[in-house]
Amino acid sequence: MxxxxxxxxxxxxxxxxxxxxxxxxxxxxxxxxxxxxxxxxxxxxxxxxxxxxxxxxxxxxxxxxxxxxxxxxxxxxxxxxxxxxxxxxxxxxxxxxxxxxxxxxxxxxxxxxxxxxxxxxxxxxxxxxxxxxxxxxxxxxxxxxxxxxxxxxxxxxxxxxxTLGEHAVPFLDGLQDVLHAAIETDTGDYEHLHRIRIAGKELRYAMEIGAPCFQPPFKEVLYKAIEEMQEILGTANDSHVAVQWLSALRDELKKYQPAEWRAVRPGIDQLLQYHRRRLPAQRRQFAAWLKRWRKQHQRFSDLALAPASLAITERTHS
Known part of the structure; x- marks a missing residue:
């Protein structure tokens, strides 16, 4: 399928x-x-x-x-x-x-x-x-x-x-506001980055539905930018979750199975270090993305297509 x-x-x-x-x-x-x-x-x-x-x-x-x-x-x-x-x-x-x-x-x-x-x-x-x-x-x-x-x-x-446009445009404007509010209140911790990612995810899938209501930059520029953000923050979230999992596992092994821990420590420690290094790298990527987004993003409603009836009226009186 x-x-x-x-x-x-x-x-x-x-x-x-x-x-x-x-x-x-x-x-x-x-x-x-x-x-x-x-x-x-x-x-x-x-x-x-x-x-x-x-x-x-x-x-x-x-x-x-x-x-x-x-x-x-x-x-x-x-x-x-x-x-x-x-x-x-x-x-x-x-x-x-x-x-x-x-x-x-x-x-x-x-x-x-x-x-x-x-x-x-x-x-x-x-x-x-x-x-x-x-x-x-x-x-x-x-x-x-x-x-x-x-x-x-x-x-x-x-x-x-x-119409779909009358319904979808204000709905998407609202989701855009939610994303921007999350971005502007970013506290710098990775839990908050995850909340930004969730807001972006909800916006992205709604944009796929509402895309016919907007001019080409909505789909060709703004949607692709949201996709890029999701990729960056998704990788950050993977590493954040991995650090939590591996850290908790390490502590449990040390406490309850010290002999087992000595055998598996090199592999777990190195993977843990990898994810700890990747987290700040992803935050830097997000900061670079945000700088580009602030330059290129537009209010969605500014890109909305005029209803067909309105467009005909405007052409008739022009």
Whole structure:
């Protein structure tokens, strides 16, 4: 199945109910495709779990954008089930990433470190197996998005002629404000960098839905910049989590299994030092990114396309 980042057939003046139905159906169809593959056949392709995590994030972004159009009694169970899938896929993917990194890391390390690396590989494999159990339990999860689609409604708050552009532009402006607020209150600790990353992640997946409502720089410049930020902060987060894990593991081994610790110490210590060095390097990359972002970013609404009816009127009177 091809994975759709952008959604074909949408325009700024597409009726918002039609757009919401199209987006929700496509996003949840992708989740439903990868869920049984990730749960029952993960050994065939490590990308199954990765694609399940990404598709569940995109589906969550769709729910967030169109929440106001959905009855709460149908939204709540859908959101709850999706959250379970997203967390399970995220946990499994995190341990896949650890295993991939350890495999590549071991190829370039000396013999003296191999015992420690093999110890970590065994431990991470066990954690990965545990995470798979949750995915298996969710394999038959019900994601009845069609029921929610059938009950989409603008209600009395909006005009019946409301378009995707009228809905998505202020929504994305709001997410942009959340990101900028997180950036401007950056305290310098890595937990806060993680919060910036989360705000950027929510913005990125919403931008994929709203892209047809904006001029080309929105997609070609600003979206790519957000992708770059996610890559930088994702790497920083991986190292931050690794430092916490390895530090706690080191302390436990020292205390409860000192003989084992002496055997595995070189491999664990060197990996811990690697991640500690990488953290400030990623912060410097983020600082450089932020400098570029402040020069190039624009208020999203300034890039919004004019509604087709307005554009026709303007051409007629020009």
């Amino acid at each position: 091809s994975v759709h980042k952008w959604i074909a057939g949408l325009q700024s003046d597409t009726p918002v109910l039609e757009a919401a139905a199209r987006v929700l159906k496509l996003r949840f169809k992708t989740v439903a495709h990868f869920l049984p593959l990730a749960a029952n056949e993960p050994e065939k392709d490590v990308e199954y779990v990765h694609q399940l995590r990404v598709s569940s994030r995109r589906a969550a972004a769709a729910l967030a954008m169109f929440t106001d159009l959905m009855p709460k009694k149908r939204l709540r169970p859908l959101r709850k089930q999706l959250r379970k899938i997203r967390r399970a896929a995220g946990n499994a993917r995190d341990w896949d990433v650890v295993q991939i990194h350890l495999r590549d890391w071991s190829k370039q390390r000396p013999k003296s470190e191999q015992a420690g690396i093999q110890f970590l590989q065994g431990l991470s494999f066990d954690r990965r197996l545990q995470s798979q159990k949750t995915l298996v339990e969710l394999a038959d999860a019900s994601l009845d998005v069609q029921d929610a689609i059938d009950h989409l409604d603008l209600g009395s708050e909006y005009s019946k002629n409301r």
